[in-house]
Amino acid sequence: MERRRDKPVVGLDIGSTKICTLITSDKDGELQPVGFAKVGSKGLRMGAIVDLKETIKAIQQSVAEAELMAGVEIDDVFVGLGGPHIRSFNSEGAIPLATPSREITREDIRHVIENARAVALAPDREILHIIAQEFVVDDQPGIDDPLDMVGTRLKVNVHIVTSAVTAAQNVVTAVHRSGLEVADTVLEPIAAAEAVISDDERELGCVLVDIGGATTSLAIYHHGAVRHSGVLPVGSDHLTNDIAVGLHTRIPEAERLKREFGCVKAAMAGDGVTFEFSGAGARRPQETSQRVLSEILQPRAEEIIHFVRDEIRNAGYERQCGAGVVLTGGGALQTGIPELAEDLLRLPVRLGGSARFDERYDEPGFATVVGLVAYGDRRRKSDAFHEQSGSAIKRMIGRLRSAVF
Ligand SMILES: Nc1ncnc2c1ncn2[C@@H]1O[C@H](COP(=O)(O)OP(=O)(O)OP(=O)(O)O)[C@@H](O)[C@H]1O
Ligand SMILES: [Mg+2]
Known part of the structure; x- marks a missing residue:
């Protein structure tokens, strides 16, 4: 049987102006691009699918071109999800341990995460991501992994991203009807950040702003984790x-x-x-x-920039984005955008291309698709590692810290 790690990791970015497919393969532990295609997008309005047939045709064309270049057939893809239907908020979960204190077990961690997941959602919404920001043991905050620590109470702070059930389902249906499986769905600015933001920037605080065709989306990072994310209905x-x-x-x-x-x-x-x-x-x-x-x-x-400013302000991160703003998306290439953003946001601004592969993929407009494979690769590697070591809960935390579980 083919080992999971040897399967190509594929990103599929269904944008409102273009559909990108990036096929990568693992060469000696390093991800290499082997197939790429960018075709004009059809059937989307405002980042949401309005014509399923047209979207499927465009996905199939994009995938077929990338497969031809790679000389392989693919069967599952990491897909970006966006659109103004996306909402996000921060929440927490907490569980008592014991008095006096005791060691925290895997079961406790699973339990506290389940507790954080138990938020009331409208019936037309579903959770896309639950991202752990930090664990708190008794009064000690800022803990990445509380396993085996001693305490009387365990808390987790999380960032929750939700999407409209129908919009997300339409994307999954389009991918299925194109003959592919969905390995995972990832919020587009979170994928883009995966490609272009360094660990230092994440720690110090920064904002990823993706200016696409129909939408502008953003993700705010601080102390290594996502603090806010959103999608605005205006683009280039x-x-x-x-x-x-x-x-x-x-x-x-x-x-x-x-x-x-x-x-x-x-x-x-x-x-x-x-x-x-x-x-x-x-x-x-x-x-x-x-x-x-x-x-x-x-x-x-x-x-567009005022929208971004208001999002940063309302999230309370105006003074906590020391590493500044990283611009991605085709709209970031517009002359004067970085300068205008610097003036209005009063933060340093840089263009975000990804240095992960060669310069062909180093365009701000490809950040999402490059990020999707980077995310998928990390996800597969951690799954494979934890399957070997049999540590399901470690896997859960790994996914949590970085993105999803
Ligand atoms: N060199 C350029 N100068 C100005 N604008 C550009 C340039 N290149 C691309 N754009 C604009 O970028 C937009 C497309 O960006 P991108 O490819 O990131 O969008 P998308 O991912 O398809 O859309 P969305 O993310 O909103 O679904 C278009 O409006 C296009 O006109
Ligand atoms: Mg896009």
Whole structure:
């Protein structure tokens, strides 16, 4: 029988503008990309599937191209999940141990996690992740693994991510009908963070902001764990739309102008830079300047960044993000975005490509798919290790600290 570790680890990022498949294989313990495809996404609106048939077709095309390149057939994938239906909150679980104190067992840890999981959810919501932030034994906080420690009371602080049952189910159904199994579903900004954020940044405090086509999603890290996550219903396609409306041009032309001449910070725009474009219905090419384009783009870019600022503020992490902001997603490539974000957030901002593989995968727009395989690889390795050592509960904590169980 094929060992689980030898199976290719595959990430599938079903974005609102593109569907990426990344197939990796394990070479001497190191993950190597062997197949990759990016195809235009169809059937999604606002990060949610609205046309199952079209989405399945696009997934199949993306997977087939990556399989052809890799020369292997895949059967299960780690899938990203996003969309404004995502909600997150922090919670806790606690159990009494004994008076006087006693050693904490695996069963206690399982029990306290189950306790944290017992939150009241509306019937149309389900838990996507429960991520342990820390354990507390009696009054001692900040414990990663409380096994064998002595106490009278055990507590765990967790970050819980929930999704709409139907939206998550549609993604799983689309993957199944494409002929694949779902190894796991992962919140997209958590996957992206896996690819581009260092342990030091996680410890010191930072924000991963993924500016996609239809959505902007974020995850806040502090003391090594996720503290807040969210998905906002505005993305870089809104900038394209604003150009189409503002300059009376069609969407593909607006998209070209955005990428070639767009700068979201008017003060950075070249005063004398002018260019031609085809206006909708106009017979002759029109002319405008980069400054005019910036005046269209800046308010929308500010709206996106203000959303992010409010999320950070409302989560209470304004002063705890010393390592700053890491931008991913295709929208992060927009000229002026890092500068505008620095101005408005008053935090250092950098672009997040992943140095995990070679430069072909080092694009902010590929962070989610690279993160999905990084997550999947770690997950498989820890499963294999703990299966060997027979320690189910260690596995549970391992998954918890990093992401899921
Ligand atoms: N060089 C560029 N300059 C400006 N914008 C860009 C550039 N490259 C890509 N974009 C924009 O990035 C967006 C797509 O980003 P990305 O591929 O991360 O989205 P997605 O994952 O498909 O969407 P979502 O995460 O919202 O589901 C598009 O709006 C596109 O116009
Ligand atoms: Mg995306």
